[in-house]
Amino acid sequence: MTKRNAHTCRLLRQLRRDTSGVTLVEFAFVGPVLILMIMGLFDIAHSQYTLSVLQGSMQKAGRDLTVEGGAVNQTTIDTFFSNQVKAVMPNGATITIQKEAFSDFNDVGQAEDFTDTNGDGICNANEPYIDTNNNGSWSASKGRTGLGSARDAVLYTATVSYSRLFPMQGLAGLPSTVILKASSVLRNQPYGVQAGKGTTRRNCP
Template sequence: MNRLIRDARGVTIVEFAIILPAMLTLICGTVEMGHMILARQVLEGAVVDAARKATASMETGEADRRAIMIASITSSMASFPRAPGQAIDIQTRVYADFSSAYPETYTDTNGNNRFDAGEPYVDRNRNGQWDNATAKTGTLGGPGDVVSYTARYPKRLLFGFVGRFVGRANGVLPLSATTVVRNEAVVRS
């Protein structure tokens, strides 16, 4: 009996079996994080490139612009699996100029994530009041307008079980990227 208690054979395999799940989760999580960072960077470039292609001519209609952007982003993101049954979503907003495309910065003194009267702000246009981003109506914009494109890409996680640890049990990591471009100043006739 004493000899059986002192026998240490097999201890290594038991220790390995105990630590293996944590080690695999850590390794897979690191790979997933790296893949997500790379996918985010590629998406940023893809959105800029797609917006450039889509706004190359004012004669291109809204449906065609959207199709050009989706095709371009899909091509650029081919190495990053998209979640089954989910599509790339593109949201557009039109502004008169670049200064109206971004809200004036402010200090959120009460921490409610919105501007309230009395909070300090940077008055970029020097009109004496805080201005939010002021979008125009429409999604295509006219000659010289500034258009903001936001693309949302539903990236499928490489390791589905990692999703449970990062709050993505459905296995989808929504990535988004935004770019702002100016339409051509004139329409060719």
Template sequence: MLTNLVKSNRGSTLIEFAIIAPVLVLMLLGGLEIGHTIYVRSALVGSLQKAARDISLESASSSTQMNAINATVATAVHQIMPSAKVELVAKSYHDYSNAASPAEEYNDADHDGRCDHGEAFVDSNRNGSWDQDGSVSGRGSARDVVLLVATASYSRLGLTSLLAGSPQTVLTAKTLIRNQPNDQQAEPPTGTCP
């Protein structure tokens, strides 16, 4: 009778399924999480691109219009993930080269890599001092280049939040756009470093 028990295959399928099932469930949940994240990111990027086009218009200079544009980005994400926290930050630069290298330009006469000893600099943000980031908060004015950064953060779905890693998903999207040339762009003043 012991030899019959050793040769029996009954129940082996159940044991094999018990070994494979957790792997299959994790793969299924992981696939759903990845698909959902891609979907939320797509909504975030699409709404950010529309927001950038809207911000570049002259009519977007009012705070009421800016709040409406921020709300449209949040609404697009909330339609998919209602609990998401959505933030939209706008910073404006004089031109694309300032957006690529945000430190205010200066003449490094003594070649020490610092703006000091009365060296001249371009005061892009018009605050009277040299800055590592010469941007101005908000959409700026005519012909300025606006960097929009949208961030959406939300708790991961279901059981995937129990897996290793952060329980939060944070998605970030960025875009650059130049404001309409509805007026002449003022040249930034120059200053001297202390």
């Protein structure tokens, strides 16, 4: 064995026994996964907390809007609701509030009734329908925009969107924007006569 080969063998044996720097190498494998998990946990925790605040604030706003005079104070109540939610949001978060009034709880989430003469599941070809919300055209929802009248069931829906707090979406394959949605259905107090649902028969185009 030449001196050079012997020297190489001794060097390899020394390297095999040398454990200095192993922790750094191990962390290079484990570190990214650990950091991703921590950021993911914080992201999930923040989303759940935000959703909880969103639902709680919505219930409070809904109760305030269902009483007599709620429509007059609608802007003030909506502003208070938005401020409550934005307090736990990152800068640049957007909040969208929708209100739909229904004559009955059973109408919530239901499309206007029509006679499907051609069996295609679509209101078309001059098929007759009942214009329940009186908007002049067939709608996929029987609801009327706004708070409605006394005794109406009102569907409150709030949608919040904001950029993720941590830059981990690329590693985890998640969208860069978080979208949270909450809804609640409450009936207006009987402070007057209910307007009732529309019964006008029209035809789809």
